[in-house]
Amino acid sequence: MSFGSRARVAMQAYGPACVGIDPHAALLEQWGLPDSVEGLDRFASTCVEAFAGHVAFVKPQSAFFERFGARGVVVLERTIEDLRHTGSLVVLDVKRGDIGSTAQAYADAYLDDDAPMAADAVTVSPYLGFGSLTPFFEVAEKNDAGVFVLALTSNPEGPEVQHALRPPAAGGPADETVAGGILRQLAELNAGASPMGAYGAVVGATIGEADEDLAINGPLLVPGLGAQGGTADDIRRLFGGVIDNVIASTSRGVLAAGPDVQALRDSAARVNAELVGS
Numbered sequence: 709m710s711f712g713s714r715a716r717v718a719m720q721a722y723g724p725a726c727v728g729i730d731p732h733a734a735l736l737e738q739w740g741l742p743d744s745v746e747g748l749d750r751f752a753s754t755c756v757e758a759f760a761g762h763v764a765f766v767k768p769q770s771a772f773f774e775r776f777g778a779r780g781v782v783v784l785e786r787t788i789e790d791l792r793h794t795g796s797l798v799v800l801d802v803k804r805g806d807i808g809s810t811a812q813a814y815a816d817a818y819l820d821d822d823a824p825m826a827a828d829a830v831t832v833s834p835y836l837g838f839g840s841l842t843p844f845f846e847v848a849e850k851n852d853a854g855v856f857v858l859a860l861t862s863n864p865e866g867p868e869v870q871h872a873l874r875p876p877a878a879g880g881p882a883d884e885t886v887a888g889g890i891l892r893q894l895a896e897l898n899a900g901a902s903p904m905g906a907y908g909a910v911v912g913a914t915i916g917e918a919d920e921d922l923a924i925n926g927p928l929l930v931p932g933l934g935a936q937g938g939t940a941d942d943i944r945r946l947f948g949g950v951i952d953n954v955i956a957s958t959s960r961g962v963l964a965a966g967p968d969v970q971a972l973r974d975s976a977a978r979v980n981a982e983l984v985g986s
């Protein structure tokens with residue numbers, strides 16, 4: 709089944725929330741765990757127990773595992789493996805992007821089903837040019853995986869790049885912004901897919917105004933909910949017509965409820981309830 713179909717099934721079963729596994733040093737301390745690979749391991753296992761098969765998407769943030777070197781990456785690899793095929797889809801947050809030939813190796817690392825780190829989807833950065841992401845789209849297509857491309861990120865520095873105008877030589881309509889070009893090209897890739905395509909955009913809940921066309925016929929990964937100040941109301945306002953494609957992501961907002969497994973699940977359930985307005 710395509711990633712777009714699997715995402716739709718998971719959202720219908722569990723709701724639109726994505727919980728990020730971001731083992732910040734401060735959270736390890738708050739959970740009574742050491743800031744070490746052993747602490748990381750306990751944190752990640754607790755998250756797997758709490759969220760696998762209880763939320764539609766789980767998004768491990770690679771940086772917090774890489775902080776512990778090779779042993780941290782081993783924990784990441786096991787975490788992904790433990791989460792997969794549980795009903796929850798794994799979005800590996802690595803925000804990769806490079807020249808096409810290197811992008812191919814990243815795509816093989818994260819999206820080829822036979823790779824040790826294979827996830828259901830990966831986050832990528834389009835700032836080496838949208839075309840440089842082609843290997844990700846091709847490997848995703850072969851493996852029924854998904855790709856989430858940064859478009860309008862949740863951080864305040866994003867607009868200096870993302871709101872800039874594309875040069876005429878890049879093609880596309882006049883006065884198109886960098887983010888607008890990314891969204892348009894995603895819509896082209898997803899054209900005709902049903903119930904939606906596998907190629908998603910990342911659009912923050914904190915962007916203020918949605919001046920771009922977000923109807924890409926693909927999933928919209930929306931971080932910034934909770935710790936960064938975004939709310940369910942912001943999401944309803946920004947995504948009105950395309951709200952059914954929104955995957956609303958929060959990490960610290962849910963993880964702060966740990967380490968109790970039931971408290972973590974309840975916290976994620978509250979996010980889902982707020983998003984669907986019940």
Ligand SMILES: O=C(O)c1cc(=O)[nH]c(=O)n1[C@@H]1O[C@H](COP(=O)(O)O)[C@@H](O)[C@H]1O
Pocket residue numbers: 728730769801831860861862863910911912931932933934935936957958959960961
């Ligand atoms: O791709 C992402 O998930 C992402 C994109 C973006 O625009 N903003 C953003 O915060 N993120 C990630 O989402 C997570 C947000 O964590 P919290 O702020 O704790 O909810 C972090 O892992 C970020 O790296």
